[in-house]
Amino acid sequence: MRTDPLWQLTLARLRMFFREPSAVFWTFGFPLALSLALGVAFRNKPPDPVAVGVWSGPDASGSRRVVEALRGTNGIEVREYYGPSTRDLSTGKIALFVRPGERLEYDFDPTRPESRLAREMVDNALQRASGRADVLRTMDHPVAAPGSRYIDFLIPGLIGMNIMSGSMWGIGYVVVEMRTRKLLKRLMATPMSRAQFLWSFVLMRAAFFFLELPLLLLFGWLAFGVGVAGSLVLLVALSLLGAVAFAGLGLLVAARAQNTQTVSGLINLVMLPMFIGSGVFFSTARFPGFFQPFLRALPLTALNDSVRAVMIEGAGPRAVAGEAGLLAAIGAVSFALALRLFRWR
Amino acid sequence: MDLAIRCGGLVKKYDRVTAVDGLDLSVRRGECFGLLGPNGAGKTTTVEILEGLLQPTSGDVEVLGMRWARDERALRQRLGISLQETHLPDKLTVEEVLTLFRSFFDTGRPVGEVLDLVGLSDKRGSWTEKLSGGQKQRLAVACALVSDPELLFLDEPTTGLDPQSRRQLWDVVLGFKSRGRTVLLTTHYMDEAERLCDRVAVVDRGKVIALGTPAELIASLGGQQVIEAQLDGAVADGELSALPGVHRLSRAGGTVSLAVEKLHQTLPALLSLAQSRGAALTQLSTHQATLEDVFVTLTGRQLRE
Ligand SMILES: Nc1ncnc2c1ncn2[C@@H]1O[C@H](COP(=O)(O)OP(=O)(O)OP(=O)(O)O)[C@@H](O)[C@H]1O
Ligand SMILES: [Mg+2]
Numbered sequence: 001m002r003t004d005p006l007w008q009l010t011l012a013r014l015r016m017f018f019r020e021p022s023a024v025f026w027t028f029g030f031p032l033a034l035s036l037a038l039g040v041a042f043r044n045k046p047p048d049p050v051a052v053g054v055w056s057g058p059d060a061s062g063s064r065r066v067v068e069a070l071r072g073t074n075g076i077e078v079r080e081y082y083g084p085s086t087r088d089l090s091t092g093k094i095a096l097f098v099r100p101g102e103r104l105e106y107d108f109d110p111t112r113p114e115s116r117l118a119r120e121m122v123d124n125a126l127q128r129a130s131g132r133a134d135v136l137r138t139m140d141h142p143v144a145a146p147g148s149r150y151i152d153f154l155i156p157g158l159i160g161m162n163i164m165s166g167s168m169w170g171i172g173y174v175v176v177e178m179r180t181r182k183l184l185k186r187l188m189a190t191p192m193s194r195a196q197f198l199w200s201f202v203l204m205r206a207a208f209f210f211l212e213l214p215l216l217l218l219f220g221w222l223a224f225g226v227g228v229a230g231s232l233v234l235l236v237a238l239s240l241l242g243a244v245a246f247a248g249l250g251l252l253v254a255a256r257a258q259n260t261q262t263v264s265g266l267i268n269l270v271m272l273p274m275f276i277g278s279g280v281f282f283s284t285a286r287f288p289g290f291f292q293p294f295l296r297a298l299p300l301t302a303l304n305d306s307v308r309a310v311m312i313e314g315a316g317p318r319a320v321a322g323e324a325g326l327l328a329a330i331g332a333v334s335f336a337l338a339l340r341l342f343r344w345r
Numbered sequence: 346m347d348l349a350i351r352c353g354g355l356v357k358k359y360d361r362v363t364a365v366d367g368l369d370l371s372v373r374r375g376e377c378f379g380l381l382g383p384n385g386a387g388k389t390t391t392v393e394i395l396e397g398l399l400q401p402t403s404g405d406v407e408v409l410g411m412r413w414a415r416d417e418r419a420l421r422q423r424l425g426i427s428l429q430e431t432h433l434p435d436k437l438t439v440e441e442v443l444t445l446f447r448s449f450f451d452t453g454r455p456v457g458e459v460l461d462l463v464g465l466s467d468k469r470g471s472w473t474e475k476l477s478g479g480q481k482q483r484l485a486v487a488c489a490l491v492s493d494p495e496l497l498f499l500d501e502p503t504t505g506l507d508p509q510s511r512r513q514l515w516d517v518v519l520g521f522k523s524r525g526r527t528v529l530l531t532t533h534y535m536d537e538a539e540r541l542c543d544r545v546a547v548v549d550r551g552k553v554i555a556l557g558t559p560a561e562l563i564a565s566l567g568g569q570q571v572i573e574a575q576l577d578g579a580v581a582d583g584e585l586s587a588l589p590g591v592h593r594l595s596r597a598g599g600t601v602s603l604a605v606e607k608l609h610q611t612l613p614a615l616l617s618l619a620q621s622r623g624a625a626l627t628q629l630s631t632h633q634a635t636l637e638d639v640f641v642t643l644t645g646r647q648l649r650e
Contacts, residue, residue: 008448012437019436019472181432189398189428190449190492191421345398 005192009200014207017170027170028212031162032219035154038281039224042150049077050118053094056080062100069129070098076121096122155220156308157280162212163242164274164300168267170208171201171250176263179254185345194344202247209243229314235307238320241327242303248334249299255341274300279308302326347374348407349496349527350395355404357390357551364390365401366551377518377528379542381535381636383646387551388531389429392500395529396426409496422451425494427485429501429531435474439465439484442473443491450492462520463487464513479510486514490521497521499530503537515541535636547640554643562639567592568604571634572611575599578624588614595642602641604634 017023052070056063063080070078079094088094089107095118097107104126108115128134178184187197213236220226228235253270257263274280277287278300287295295301306323309315317324350372357365365387372378380388393399395406397413397420406413411420433442443456460466463483468476473484486502499518503511518541522528532538538545539559547555547562555562563569568590585601586594590611593604605611608631619626641647 003444003448005448008445012434012441012445015441016434016436182428182430183432183434185398186426186428186431186433186488187449189396189421189424189426190446191418191451192449 006196006199006203009192009197010203010207013174013200013204017204017208023170027162027166027208028215031158031212031216035151035158035216035220036223038154039151042154049075050096050114050121051077051079051094052118052122053079053081053086053088053097055084055097055099056082057084057099057101059101065129066098066100066104066126069126070122073121073125076118076125098122149224151220151224152226152312153283153308154281155216155224155226156311157304159213159216159239159307160242160278160300160304161275161280162216163209163239163303164246164271166208166212167205167243167246167250168253168271169250170205171247172254172257172263172267173260175201175251175254176257176260179257179343179345180259188344194342198251198339198342201251202244205243205247206240209239213239226311228311230310230316234317234320235310238303238306238310238324238327241324241331242299242307245299245303245327245331245334248331248338251338251342252334255338256343258343274298277301279304297326299327299330348372349374349376349409350378350529351407352395353405355391355394355406356402357387357394357399358402363551365394365404368404368548368551368553370546370553372527372529374527375522375525376543377522377530377541379538379545380529380531380548381533381538381545381640382531382548383533383640386548388548389500390551391548392498392529392531393428396424396498397421422492423495425489425492425497427489427497427499427502431485433473433481433484433488436472438470438472439476440469442484443487446488447491453492454490456491459487459491462490462517479506482506483510483514486517490517494526496527496529499528501531501533503532503534511537538636545636547636547643549640549644555639559636562636563634566604566634566638566642568606569634570605570608571632571638572603572605572608572615573628573630573632574601574603574615574626575628576601576619576624576626578622580618580622580624584618585615588618593642595645597641597645597647600628602638604638604642 054063054067054070056067067078067080070076079088081088081097084099085107086094086097089097089109095108095112095115099105099107104123106119106122108119110116175184217228249270253266254263257266277284277291277295278298280300284292284295284301284305302323306315306320309320348371350370353369355365355368356363368387368391370391380391382388390399394401394404395408397408397417408420409423413420437445439460440456443459447453447456457466460469463486465480465483465487468480473481476484482502482505486499489497489499502518503514506514515537518528518530528541530541542559544556544558545562546553555565557565582594582596582601585591585603588603588611590606591603592606595602603611603615612631616626637647
């Protein structure tokens with residue numbers, strides 16, 4: 001008749017979660033919607049053509065030849081102007097202004113890379129059109145490097161973010177809610193093992209995690225062709241370590257808080273710096289060198305960097321050992337601290 | 346004597362209030378013992394100390410011959426506890442909640458049997474958030490019973506229940522007791538204490554102010570009948586006490602309560618006294634003496650304001 005308490009506790013956790021539609025959405029639906037939206041917004045497009053202005057002035061036949069020559073060139077968009085100068089150059093609507101005449105005159109801002117590029121492209125096209133012959137034979141091979149798109153960067157970041165917010169909310173908030181409802185106290189009035197109670201949260205997170213991770217990976221693959229370059233086993237192991245680290249942090253923020261407002265504040269306080277500084281949406285490298293040691297010490301940075309290394313570069317266990325060690329240490333320390341500080345009533 | 350609970354000199358101080366102020370109790374095995382008292386008397390605090398959930402400021406507690414500091418694990422297995430307020434998980438069914446609680450104990454009763462006992466069998470598949478207040482309370486008691494405990498703590502088990510659910514819970518408690526088990530319950534209902542409890546401790550301001558069987562406590566009033574009257578005008582307490590057959594007099598608000606031996610002896614005398622003084626008698630009622638009267642007599646206050 002008696003069933004195992006750890007199993008019953010975990011089962012209760014899972015049931016309570018899946019019977020709460022909004023929790024299910026935030027855990028599973030939201031990351032998918034986010035990656036879809038960002039993936040579409042930042043999809044790779046063919047390069048925009050460079051806009052170039054031409055003065056259709058006194059030398060009408062010269063202008064005609066220039067316009068025609070440029071129209072036949074890839075990557076250049078020609079606009080005609082009927083004055084010797086235009087404000088479109090200074091406002092950046094065109095990158096280069098060409099004034100045909102006895103000699104070709106180019107107006108451009110040499111500090112703008114786009115303008116320098118336009119000058120070379122236009123000059124080449126016009127010189128060739130006037131009969132200059134290329135001396136060397138060349139051939140172009142366009143390369144689309146896999147793993148270089150924004151979505152390839154984003155999916156690993158979303159995996160990390162999901163693991164973090166799932167653990168923090170799914171443990172921190174839920175535990176404090178149980179405390180305010182006196183449910184913790186009621187459970188303490190039974191012989192329930194405290195360790196098993198805490199373990200049930202970890203097991204629940206692990207169980208979810210085996211739903212969340214494949215869902216995001218599959219989605220990234222089907223919708224955007226994001227693959228896993230390295231070992232899948234290593235990816236799962238790293239994510240599990242991350243889940244444990246954040247489960248420990250979730251218990252830690254819940255250890256003392258007496259109401260759900262306090263714990264919500266604490267959770268946001270812990271998560272916000274990592275949302276911004278741990279390379280979810282943009283690379284940590286954008287922050288000045290001074291911040292780098294701090295950013296490296298954040299668990300989400302370790303998780304994101306290592307997951308990204310495995311997914312994009314196909315890194316092996318050696319390459320991510322540092323990050324894995326950091327995650328394990330954060331998990332162990334926060335668990336131990338949480339157990340000491342935990343208020344059961 | 347074989348005691349289920351023994352505590353002495355129990356004190357619990359909070360910053361500003363002393364919730365329990367030197368309280369002694371002995372609960373015998375196999376009896377149903379009631380803590381009766383008004384709001385804030387310290388009943389819940391006392392019970393939670395006995396349950397090992399609160400640390401007393403000072404005092405000595407022994408439960409089933411064991412002590413919390415040493416034998417917590419063994420004790421927890423043998424107690425059934427229902428707190429004054431607990432929100433059980435909203436999104437679990439009645440049966441799932443009971444199965445969960447059952448899983449914590451080494452021994453106990455089958456979940457279905459306990460559901461039958463508290464009359465929740467037809468609700469076994471409902472989420473607890475869909476239960477009525479009374480049904481939730483019965484589920485809380487079921488959670489305490491599912492381990493088939495030796496000693497059952499019930500903190501205000503029937504507050505807010507309709508009369509039928511109350512009687513149903515009373516039957517559960519009586520059935521539990523009839524198997525030789527011990528119950529400690531708190532209540533502010535006299536009828537409940539009289540019906541269920543072998544002995545009652547009346548608690549006020551953290552102290553036991555009277556202890557005994559309900560019959561003994563009522564007998565301590567001296568009379569078996571109580572006259573309650575509102576008299577305006579000058580009738581001194583001394584004159585009322587001097588009426589024939591009056592054992593005790595107490596006042597609560599504007600109402601005078603007289604514990605009397607025989608109504609037919611005292612009532613006519615009261616009426617003629619009022620008439621001779623020209624005092625208007627605005628209200629007059631009589632009833633059989635209850636524990637409520639004991640409380641009013643001891644404290645000059647009603648149990649429930
Ligand atoms: N955690 C606490 N902090 C401060 N004061 C408290 C605390 N718990 C209880 N008290 C105070 O102790 C006194 C006794 O409270 P207790 O809950 O034991 O009363 P009770 O007899 O159970 O009342 P009721 O019938 O309303 O349940 C009250 O004055 C209450 O305000
Ligand atoms: Mg109480």
